[in-house]
Amino acid sequence: xxxxxxxxxxxxxxxxxxxxxxxxxxxxxxxxxxxxxxxxxxxxxxxxxxxxxxxxxxxxxxxxxxxxxxxxxxxxxxx
Amino acid sequence: xxxxxxxxxxxxxxxxxxxxxxxxxxxxxxxxxxxxxxxxxxxxxxxxxxxxxxxxxxxxxxxxxxxxxxxxxxxxxxxxxxxxxxxxxxxxxxxxxxxxxxxxxxxxxxxxxxxxxxxxxxxxxxxxxxxxxxxxxxxxxxxxxxxxxxxxxxxxxxxxxxxxxxxxxxxxxxxxxxxxxxxxxxxxxxxxxxxxxxxxxxxxxxxxxxxxxxxxxxxxxxxxxxxxxxxxxxxxxxxxxxxxxxxxxxxxxxxxxxxxxxxxxxxxxxxxxxxxxxxxxxxxxxxxxxxxxxxxxxxxxxxxxxxxxxxxxxxxxxxxxxxxxxxxxxxxxxxxxxxxxxxxxxxxxxxxxxxxxxxxxxxxxxxxxxxxxxxxxxxxxxxxxxxxxxxxxxxxxxxxxxxxxxxxxxxxxxxxxxxxxxxxxxxxxxxxxxxxxxxxxxxxxxxxxxxxxxxxxxxxxxxxxxxxxxxxxxxxxxxxxxxxxxxxxxxxxxxxxxxxxxxxxxxxxxxxxxxxxxxxxxxxxxxxxxxxxxxxxxxxxxxxxxxxxxxxxxxxxxxxxxxxxxxxxxxxxxxxxxxxxxxxxxxxxxxxxxxxxxxxxxxxxxxxxxxxxxxxxxxxxxxxxxxxxxxxxxxxxxxxxxxxxxxxxxxxxxxxxxxxxxxxxxxxxxxxxxxxxxxxxxxxxxxxxxxxxxxxxxxxxxxxxxxxxxxxxxxxxxxxxxxxxxxxxxxxxxxxxxxxxxxxxxxxxxxxxxxxxxxxxxxxxxxxxxxxxxxxxxxxxxxxxxxxxxxx
Numbered sequence: 001x002x003x004x005x006x007x008x009x010x011x012x013x014x015x016x017x018x019x020x021x022x023x024x025x026x027x028x029x030x031x032x033x034x035x036x037x038x039x040x041x042x043x044x045x046x047x048x049x050x051x052x053x054x055x056x057x058x059x060x061x062x063x064x065x066x067x068x069x070x071x072x073x074x075x076x077x078x079x
Numbered sequence: 080x081x082x083x084x085x086x087x088x089x090x091x092x093x094x095x096x097x098x099x100x101x102x103x104x105x106x107x108x109x110x111x112x113x114x115x116x117x118x119x120x121x122x123x124x125x126x127x128x129x130x131x132x133x134x135x136x137x138x139x140x141x142x143x144x145x146x147x148x149x150x151x152x153x154x155x156x157x158x159x160x161x162x163x164x165x166x167x168x169x170x171x172x173x174x175x176x177x178x179x180x181x182x183x184x185x186x187x188x189x190x191x192x193x194x195x196x197x198x199x200x201x202x203x204x205x206x207x208x209x210x211x212x213x214x215x216x217x218x219x220x221x222x223x224x225x226x227x228x229x230x231x232x233x234x235x236x237x238x239x240x241x242x243x244x245x246x247x248x249x250x251x252x253x254x255x256x257x258x259x260x261x262x263x264x265x266x267x268x269x270x271x272x273x274x275x276x277x278x279x280x281x282x283x284x285x286x287x288x289x290x291x292x293x294x295x296x297x298x299x300x301x302x303x304x305x306x307x308x309x310x311x312x313x314x315x316x317x318x319x320x321x322x323x324x325x326x327x328x329x330x331x332x333x334x335x336x337x338x339x340x341x342x343x344x345x346x347x348x349x350x351x352x353x354x355x356x357x358x359x360x361x362x363x364x365x366x367x368x369x370x371x372x373x374x375x376x377x378x379x380x381x382x383x384x385x386x387x388x389x390x391x392x393x394x395x396x397x398x399x400x401x402x403x404x405x406x407x408x409x410x411x412x413x414x415x416x417x418x419x420x421x422x423x424x425x426x427x428x429x430x431x432x433x434x435x436x437x438x439x440x441x442x443x444x445x446x447x448x449x450x451x452x453x454x455x456x457x458x459x460x461x462x463x464x465x466x467x468x469x470x471x472x473x474x475x476x477x478x479x480x481x482x483x484x485x486x487x488x489x490x491x492x493x494x495x496x497x498x499x500x501x502x503x504x505x506x507x508x509x510x511x512x513x514x515x516x517x518x519x520x521x522x523x524x525x526x527x528x529x530x531x532x533x534x535x536x537x538x539x540x541x542x543x544x545x546x547x548x549x550x551x552x553x554x555x556x557x558x559x560x561x562x563x564x565x566x567x568x569x570x571x572x573x574x575x576x577x578x579x580x581x582x583x584x585x586x587x588x589x590x591x592x593x594x595x596x597x598x599x600x601x602x603x604x605x606x607x608x609x610x611x612x613x614x615x616x617x618x619x620x621x622x623x624x625x626x627x628x629x630x631x632x633x634x635x636x637x638x639x640x641x642x643x644x645x646x647x648x649x650x651x652x653x654x655x656x657x658x659x660x661x662x663x664x665x666x667x668x669x670x671x672x673x674x675x676x677x678x679x680x681x682x683x684x685x686x687x688x689x690x691x692x693x694x695x696x697x698x699x700x701x702x703x704x705x706x707x708x709x710x711x712x713x714x715x716x717x718x719x720x721x722x723x724x725x726x727x728x729x730x731x732x733x734x735x736x737x738x739x740x741x742x743x744x745x746x747x748x749x750x751x752x753x754x755x756x757x758x759x760x761x762x763x764x765x766x767x768x769x770x771x772x773x774x775x776x777x778x779x780x781x782x783x784x785x786x787x788x789x790x791x792x793x794x795x796x797x798x799x800x801x802x803x804x805x806x807x808x809x810x811x812x813x814x815x816x817x818x819x820x821x822x823x824x825x826x827x828x829x830x831x832x833x834x835x836x837x838x839x840x841x842x843x844x845x846x847x848x849x850x851x852x853x854x855x856x857x858x859x860x861x862x863x864x865x866x867x868x869x870x871x
Binding site: 053 | 141143331334335364370371462466469573574
């Protein structure tokens, strides 16, 4: 997810984070199968705002690295 | 009468607080950022002959032992076992909101789903079939719009109907995949045999938590080491197995299955008419969190908070001031001079009035902050500031604690300290709560406002803005210092919701700002009144000894004798009796002039003493000489004026000696050795000592100290005026006091909150740390100022 550009869409394939971070990411709805779209980034290019279903979440780039997303062009997976 | 206890729960921003208010009519804080309702709140409602006790649980996304709110909510459910759990679910975010509902089912709680904000969902093209949702989830579902009171009665009906059946706690059957289900059964079997655990908690739920590695649940088993070892073995085996086959940890798999279950439900119960498009909130965010515009707009908005606050409260503040001045005048009319009058005027009215006078200011400030919170903008500030705060070892959410404590001026460190509960990492949390007392809280605001008004009057808004930036700077640097010394450690996740922008309701704003203002008034009415009186007593007793009093009386006597026997005086003033009458006439004339009661009505009197008093006063107050004044009369008048000055000097010396020989004077004087390099005299020390109890007291004590220390005839001017006239006060002195006030010890209430959230050790550390920082910084300001000659 970290490498995604603004407004890019994709589907979460895998969340590789464990422990507190993994729990937090999942309970906020960032789970495999969820459709996401990058909403934008904060003025200092971090954190990133993500649209998922009908709400918006923010997470830091470091955290976004743990989320593997399949972006629109089929077959391409980025973190 | 039958009684049902229900627990109200739900995600933050699901409208839980609104539902609570609608059900119970209780007035409560509504905000858009996660975790405002950390404390449990109660309310009672009667419906169809049944008494329903509503317990408002903290808003959570989950029921792990991940944050304080989750622990509070979970412990309540497990230990109190309410009859029903009402889960407020935001219909426009159904999937994530149901994640919590599924966990209630796992726990076995009898559940009602209140499907809130169906209007918002519909406007976004989401249609939820509540009957289908109900049959799929196996619980009653009540659609509602709590904001406009729709569905509240239906919810109450459902609560009564369901509650009267006396529902049981039965953990639901949800599959987490074959491997986990099998392990779950094994763990449950082990737990079943443990007395004191199996009969108190739902076993199946406990087993699930064991697999998730929940530390609190595993802690329950500590007194049963054999069983614990067996459980741990099962967990480890399972963990290795799923890691090798699925490359995920157990917790992740369980979460994925919960979401899988939810997806199965929503697929059937939710219909989307249109593809989700950029909604209104997103469009606003495109501008407000824009890379370039966002920070600029943020600074403008924060600046506007001050500008509007001062602009809107200027006139009402003057009303309050004149009200208390009038009150003082009334007291002087009714109560004869003496200790009682001194207590009423210097102790109570000056003390409490000085604090109450700022009510309009604080009310307006709270109102504007409520707009920021309720509209959802506050979360955007956290989002934009995270990158900066992270550098100082804090968390984006720390910004909320900092702002609540006074980051936009006029908060309170007590809720600020409590707001740190949303921070999960203990090190980030402690660092945040240690630095929030540096912010300019509502209690420091009057002190700062008074000093700014007196010494930096030309650009008040700009000065206060500068002070706010300074407080942020100090807080952040202090955080960096703490995080790189006593509290070193890694950062924690920052996954936060940006709630949709909402137009705040006027009712919500008024409740919100009034509650905080009322809190302030209550504080002024109780703690501050008590402290004002206590400090007045400390500043009055034991006072001068009779020998000292006699010495001053003798000084006054000899001055009078010397004056009466000077050449040319005897012709006008014959003896002490006439001198006393002249003094009275002079004061009477002066007060009349000051209050302008004699405009257009010239006093014509042939009494020579009258004429003399009038001439003396006119000479003193007007700069030009009138031609028609008798030169001899003028000479006498001038001599009389210099005599008055002499008497005033004696009086000031007497009062200052008196103040020094009181309890407060002793403490303040002995502290002078330490505070002299800061330029603080014993009076300031007394005031700052009082400020330890509550910061507002600084202002009231200064009020008392300065009205006690100034001769009678100049009394009545506002404290700011009195300080301006005092020779030891200049902008540098004022600025030193401002900086010291901003940084030194947190008030008593804050210390107690810090202790509640951490330990006495950290509370003590907080006092020592803040005092040291305040002393060092003020010393630097003072000495640099003196060396460069700025502001003296």
